[in-house]
Amino acid sequence: MPQDEKTSTPTRDERYDAQRVEMKWFERWQQDPSLYAAESNSTMPKYYVLEMLPYPSGALHMGHVRNYSIGDALARYMWMNGYNVLHPMGWDSFGLPAENAAIKNNTPPREWTLANIASMKAQMKRLGFGYDWSREVTTCLPDYYRWNQWFFLKLYEKGLAYRKKSKVNWCPKCATVLANEQVVGGYCWRHEDTLVEQRELEQWFLRITKYADELLRDLDKLNGWPEKVRTMQRNWIGRSEGALVDFDLGGNVGPAGSTVTVFTTRIDTIYGATSVQLAPEHPIVRDMTASNADLRAKVDQLIAEQRKAKETGDIGEIEKHGVFTGRYAKNPFNQEPLPIWVANYILMDYGTGAIMSVPAHDDRDYEFAKKYKLPIRVVILPTSGDSEETVVDPQLPFVAEDGLVVNSGQFSGFTSKQALKKMAEFAEQNNFGKPTVTFRLKDWGVSRQRYWGTPIPMLYCEKDGIVPVPEKDLPVILPENVEITLTGASPLANVPEFVNTTCPKCGGSARRETDTMDTFVDSSWYFYRYADAHNDRAPFDSKEINYWFTIDQYIGGVEHAILHLIYSRFWTKFMRDISLVKNDEPVARLFTQGMVIKDGAKMSKNLGNVVSPDEMVARYGADAARLYSLFAAPPDRDLDWQDTGIEGIQRFLGRVYRFVMRNARPDSADWRKPVPTDLSPQARQIQRKLHQTIKRVTDDFKGRWHFNTCIAAIMELVNELYGAEEKAGQGTIPVALLAQVQRDLVLLLAPFAPYLAHELWETLGEKSNLLRAPWPKYDPALAKEEEIEIPVQVNGKLRGKVVVPADAGQELVQERALAEEKVKAAIAGERIVKVIFVPGKLLNFVVK
Numbered sequence: 001m002p003q004d005e006k007t008s009t010p011t012r013d014e015r016y017d018a019q020r021v022e023m024k025w026f027e028r029w030q031q032d033p034s035l036y037a038a039e040s041n042s043t044m045p046k047y048y049v050l051e052m053l054p055y056p057s058g059a060l061h062m063g064h065v066r067n068y069s070i071g072d073a074l075a076r077y078m079w080m081n082g083y084n085v086l087h088p089m090g091w092d093s094f095g096l097p098a099e100n101a102a103i104k105n106n107t108p109p110r111e112w113t114l115a116n117i118a119s120m121k122a123q124m125k126r127l128g129f130g131y132d133w134s135r136e137v138t139t140c141l142p143d144y145y146r147w148n149q150w151f152f153l154k155l156y157e158k159g160l161a162y163r164k165k166s167k168v169n170w171c172p173k174c175a176t177v178l179a180n181e182q183v184v185g186g187y188c189w190r191h192e193d194t195l196v197e198q199r200e201l202e203q204w205f206l207r208i209t210k211y212a213d214e215l216l217r218d219l220d221k222l223n224g225w226p227e228k229v230r231t232m233q234r235n236w237i238g239r240s241e242g243a244l245v246d247f248d249l250g251g252n253v254g255p256a257g258s259t260v261t262v263f264t265t266r267i268d269t270i271y272g273a274t275s276v277q278l279a280p281e282h283p284i285v286r287d288m289t290a291s292n293a294d295l296r297a298k299v300d301q302l303i304a305e306q307r308k309a310k311e312t313g314d315i316g317e318i319e320k321h322g323v324f325t326g327r328y329a330k331n332p333f334n335q336e337p338l339p340i341w342v343a344n345y346i347l348m349d350y351g352t353g354a355i356m357s358v359p360a361h362d363d364r365d366y367e368f369a370k371k372y373k374l375p376i377r378v379v380i381l382p383t384s385g386d387s388e389e390t391v392v393d394p395q396l397p398f399v400a401e402d403g404l405v406v407n408s409g410q411f412s413g414f415t416s417k418q419a420l421k422k423m424a425e426f427a428e429q430n431n432f433g434k435p436t437v438t439f440r441l442k443d444w445g446v447s448r449q450r451y452w453g454t455p456i457p458m459l460y461c462e463k464d465g466i467v468p469v470p471e472k473d474l475p476v477i478l479p480e481n482v483e484i485t486l487t488g489a490s491p492l493a494n495v496p497e498f499v500n501t502t503c504p505k506c507g508g509s510a511r512r513e514t515d516t517m518d519t520f521v522d523s524s525w526y527f528y529r530y531a532d533a534h535n536d537r538a539p540f541d542s543k544e545i546n547y548w549f550t551i552d553q554y555i556g557g558v559e560h561a562i563l564h565l566i567y568s569r570f571w572t573k574f575m576r577d578i579s580l581v582k583n584d585e586p587v588a589r590l591f592t593q594g595m596v597i598k599d600g601a602k603m604s605k606n607l608g609n610v611v612s613p614d615e616m617v618a619r620y621g622a623d624a625a626r627l628y629s630l631f632a633a634p635p636d637r638d639l640d641w642q643d644t645g646i647e648g649i650q651r652f653l654g655r656v657y658r659f660v661m662r663n664a665r666p667d668s669a670d671w672r673k674p675v676p677t678d679l680s681p682q683a684r685q686i687q688r689k690l691h692q693t694i695k696r697v698t699d700d701f702k703g704r705w706h707f708n709t710c711i712a713a714i715m716e717l718v719n720e721l722y723g724a725e726e727k728a729g730q731g732t733i734p735v736a737l738l739a740q741v742q743r744d745l746v747l748l749l750a751p752f753a754p755y756l757a758h759e760l761w762e763t764l765g766e767k768s769n770l771l772r773a774p775w776p777k778y779d780p781a782l783a784k785e786e787e788i789e790i791p792v793q794v795n796g797k798l799r800g801k802v803v804v805p806a807d808a809g810q811e812l813v814q815e816r817a818l819a820e821e822k823v824k825a826a827i828a829g830e831r832i833v834k835v836i837f838v839p840g841k842l843l844n845f846v847v848k
């Protein structure tokens with residue numbers, strides 16, 4: 001490494017030239033590619049810190065800078081604490097924007113994507129983020145996506161990947177199918193102004209529902225995750241316990257013995273059912289309307305209403321409409337025939353698409369019954385706890401889950417809770433129902449009719465049907481030079497040399513699947529690949545995973561709380577089940593940072609309030625941009641960007657620089673001597689402040705991560721040093737203490753402002769690598785405020801003593817003295833006419 005010659009001692013007011021200093025270190029760091037490399041066979045304790053990998057759009061935004069500044073500070077702190085740190089970075093590089101750019105700029109997606117990666121990587125390096133680039137993962141390259149295909153084959157082998165025709169979410173702008181998770185309030189997650197349509201298509205699905213129970217249950221183990229994320233996942237999985245009950249259609253729909261199966265979470269209310277209600281798209285509705293054009297028209301109207309409500313995202317708010325079909329279904333508990341209605345608020349994809357309507361005990365059913373004048377029958381009464389005698393007529397609808405069952409034949413007299421169990425059992429014993437559990441979570445539709453994604457490794461042979469591509473033929477390479485159109489069919493279908501192939505089973509001709517995989521497949525397991533990024537025989541070596549997993553700290557936006565974080569949990573459980581990994585969960589601790597906003601709004605080109613990281617780096621330096629993004633708000637809150645704020649940070653860094661430039665005396669004989677114990681009060685004050693600051697920053701790294709207050713504490717320390725600088729010049733502050741306080745100050749800054757810290761480390765005469773320099777330790781005794789005892793007199797007579805900080809002023813001493821019982825008693829009933837205070841020595845009340 002070249003030695004940098006210091007040409008001149010800076011003058012007292014020399015300005016900190018961030019660009020010069022940062023470029024000097026940038027060049028040095030470029031020359032050492034193994035600087036941030038994690039070790040594979042290490043005896044050191046491991047620490048895996050990870051920020052979510054970006055989509056290579058072409059340029060970083062301030063949200064990225066904030067995300068990576070948090071992760072990088074933590075990685076550097078752990079390096080300084082002696083850990084073998086894995087801190088990798090990669091690119092979530094398949095996806096639609098590359099295709100849109102290809103159409104707009106006539107550039108092939110691959111070229112566009114790789115160019116964007118190169119420029120974003122350069123930005124990351126300039127910002128000084130310490131990534132182990134030897135483990136870089138680029139999901140759009142065959143060395144990565146071949147393992148997506150390999151996993152797909154394994155999933156298929158285990159019956160977890162399957163093909164079926166179904167109603168799917170279709171974004172007309174994306175011209176592709178979306179997963180349920182990608183529909184936000186009826187709109188496309190990428191196109192906030194585009195309503196998602198429903199289409200019927202043959203699709204590949206992954207059976208994530210097989211793991212629904214475990215995904216839910218294991219949330220309880222994830223104590224290192226924000227509670228809000230766990231709640232969002234719980235709601236998304238949406239487990240509800242209930243029962244299935246068959247209602248006989250009495251031969252008036254379908255053949256004799258035909259039934260319609262109802263799902264209910266409240267079987268205890270079944271004697272209160274006064275109608276059966278079906279989703280408009282329920283199959284038996286189709287039968288019932290086949291010969292009834294009038295009814296068909298009414299049902300079509302309900303379908304249209306439901307679709308519209310779904311599209312605007314508030315199906316719960318839908319104005320309830322229904323139509324009576326003229327048919328009846330028999331309640332198997334009491335043989336009562338109930339009218340069958342079709343209603344627009346019943347969804348085919350929840351439960352069975354059929355419910356029993358119990359108006360007395362359900363809000364929606366009550367509203368519907370009132371509107372259409374259906375009977376309302378009370379079968380649950382409120383109880384006042386211990387006595388059944390105190391029941392009162394309930395206010396309807398009465399929906400509480402604990403009550404007394406009445407008017408319900410042999411089940412009258414049980415509590416609701418007892419009846420739930422007994423009635424479900426009764427249904428099962430009599431073969432017309434059973435207890436069941438349903439989930440809101442649906443299987444994951446992974447087919448995308450797009451070009452820029454992982455080809456699904458499946459073939460269609462006329463003779464053999466669906467045939468998986470043999471493992472030895474992987475990867476199925478995504479062809480280049482494909483004409484990209486947003487037509488709704490995969491552009492791959494127009495590439496005959498891709499489509500037409502040979503069936504590995506019969507040797508006849510076969511067609512390749514032309515859909516590609518949802519890009520969330522890529523991000524479901526990418527963080528495992530970092531542990532063994534160049535493996536060409538397997539997705540990774542399990543030995544490496546067992547060393548590095550689980551991820552100690554994952555950092556990213558809360559917008560990934562559902563999609564990415566559920567899919568990757570599912571992937572881990574599947575990999576565990578095929579013995580690839582041992583861990584049940586991928587991530588031990590999750591941190592979700594807030595957004596970066598400006599002028600009170602999310603940064604966007606439309607609002608013209610975008611702050612560009614490049615511009616900030618050019619104007620203030622990378623350190624200032626990083627430090628400001630940590631200083632301006634606690635990391636879990638939104639950060640409102642202020643230009644004056646980053647200017648203040650720039651001035652602070654200049655103050656640190658100038659102080660060290662003026663006070664570094666590495667050649668002094670006393671520079672490396674231990675700090676003397678008999679310090680002057682000023683020197684002791686500096687020492688105390690130093691130890692307090694180390695304690696504060698260390699505690700925050702271990703605990704709540706309020707880096708904003710850490711940085712504020714470091715600023716206070718610097719202010720203290722400026723205040724004492726004159727004394728230092730006079731020699732009142734020992735050189736050894738000055739040396740220690742400057743070294744520790746630089747160490748404390750190293751995770752946040754690495755460029756300046758490295759420069760000053762060298763200025764202080766240190767030869768070791770700052771990245772691995774031991775994190776400073778504090779001495780609790782030295783951090784403690786010095787305290788003294790002050791005698792308190794009343795009229796010259798000793799009445800008590802108070803313990804206060806050594807530099808306490810009269811106000812504090814007086815306040816404490818007046819709280820002392822004996823002093824209070826001595827003053828009681830008298831008037832204080834004078835207070836005599838001798839700092840550090842005495843307090844005397846003169847009373848009359």
Ligand SMILES: [Zn+2]
Pocket residue numbers: 171172173174175188189190191194
């Ligand atoms: Zn879209």
Ligand SMILES: [Zn+2]
Pocket residue numbers: 461462463464465503504505506507508510
């Ligand atoms: Zn064949």
